[in-house]
């Protein structure tokens with residue numbers, strides 16, 4: 001059974017089809033990046049999965065059940081969502097104690113969870129005084145309170161500084177790869193999650209665009225290497241003998257079917273000087289940049 | 298039970314509850330003070346006193362019912378118990394913890410009962426002190442009749458029921474400022490008018506204020522008349538009915554909306 005299973009999910013807000021027939025699954029001990037530009041429907045998908053929005057059609061299951069049917073939701077699923085906040089007058093510790101009481105978790109979990117996210121020092125401070133990054137950490141503590149095996153995070157890196165993002169990555173990797181949690185993390189910035197995700201699901205305008213393992217997406221398609229040399233006539237036959245396909249372009253060669261390293265070796269053997277060897281952007285990045293409208297075409 | 302405890306913890310870990318308690322105490326003290334001050338003074342249509350004298354039993358009965366006048370404040374607290382969740386966007390976490398939303402509403406009502414009782418006991422304690430001090434000073438005799446016990450129980454009931462009324466109203470309106478303004482306008486303007494204008498009283502007795510007066514009816518007529526009121530038990534049922542109706546309607550409508 002998948003930890004998260006979304007099948008044909010549809011949700012419209014009036015005329016806007018925010019989520020339009022999205023399907024994917026997330027398995028235990030993996031991290032899945034849920035990517036898409038602003039307004040793609042990521043938040044709507046996650047909120048529907050968590051029972052905060054009612055989907056128009058389709059199913060969204062966690063551990064094989066609808067979220068609202070989970071007997072102890074906080075012990076199964078942890079969520080960090082956008083537009084979630086804290087009562088400014090309540091302290092961080094009290095915020096978590098309320099959750100422990102409501103979810104019938106041991107009281108000590110409140111302090112432990114703060115410790116886990118590095119907020120132990122400010123446990124008794126009112127949330128009023130918290131920076132955006134501290135709130136984000138507190139939100140993470142909220143998600144971790146019941147030791148869930150499924151984590152759902154909507155743009156968790158928002159408001160974190162580079163050190164905080166680094167910490168978050170390490171933390172998610174630890175929870176997933178060492179503790180076996182299934183992690184679904186959304187982002188509109190590929191670079192934010194590229195280093196940690198095993199799988200990727202990309203949506204745009206509510207529709208699924210691509211999904212697969214990161215390795216698959218990066219390797220499939222025509223990830224090619226650009227090579228610049230003044231002696232193309234000597235290099236091309238050598239590369240072709242080694243099984244590569246070479247396209248000649250104005251001023252550079254586009255070589256596919258060989259790793260950059262082998263190309264370098266062949267050039268060395270042929271005593272050809274290379275002025276540039278560059279891996280083209282992976283397919284994943286191409287797709288994503290085109291979707292977000294930041295690509296060059 | 299766990300959810301009710303969590304709701305009470307939410308209240309105790311923020312400051313509003315004691316602000317409201319302080320306002321309630323101040324307001325009820327004012328009412329008690331005014332009643333003591335004007336007791337036995339002339340001013341009625343034929344020069345007879347409006348308020349019974351301090352040495353009389355009706356004075357004590359009147360005093361014991363005054364606590365109900367503070368009901369607006371626990372009612373506002375009840376409203377805020379619900380609306381603050383939307384205002385501060387904590388509702389997401391609340392519903393993630395308890396995805397069956399109607400349970401959240403029920404837990405808030407349960408916590409509202411506790412809040413109303415606590416406020417009611419404080420208000421009755423104030424009344425007890427005020428009566429115990431003012432009556433002997435005027436050489437009256439302290440009584441604790443069945444009627445007074447009924448009135449005191451009525452005060453408790455009114456505070457509890459108004460708190461529940463507030464929770465229900467908050468669930469229905471969701472917008473904090475809107476719900477509080479609605480509550481204040483309702484209590485101070487609409488209810489006051491409907492219960493003061495004789496022609497409207499057949500309606501008035503069914504309003505929360507009319508029902509509340511029925512519950513704490515001391516039979517002391519302050520010029521507005523009390524005969525039109527429902528019997529005390531019926532008043533309590535009407536008040537409870539409002540709270541349950543609002544909460545049920547809210548659970549079926551506003552509370553079910555998408556949280557985005």
Ligand SMILES: Nc1ncnc2c1ncn2[C@@H]1O[C@H](COP(=O)(O)OP(=O)(O)OP(=O)(O)O)[C@@H](O)[C@H]1O
Nearest residue numbers: 013016018037038039040041042043044045188557
């Ligand atoms: N409550 C709502 N009412 C109306 N439209 C909404 C509502 N919530 C979302 N939408 C619309 O649904 C679409 C998807 O929004 P959603 O918030 O799911 O996108 P997102 O991928 O999370 O974007 P972002 O990266 O900006 O967070 C958008 O067009 C948005 O305008």
Ligand SMILES: [Mg+2]
Nearest residue numbers: 042043082154
């Ligand atoms: Mg979003």
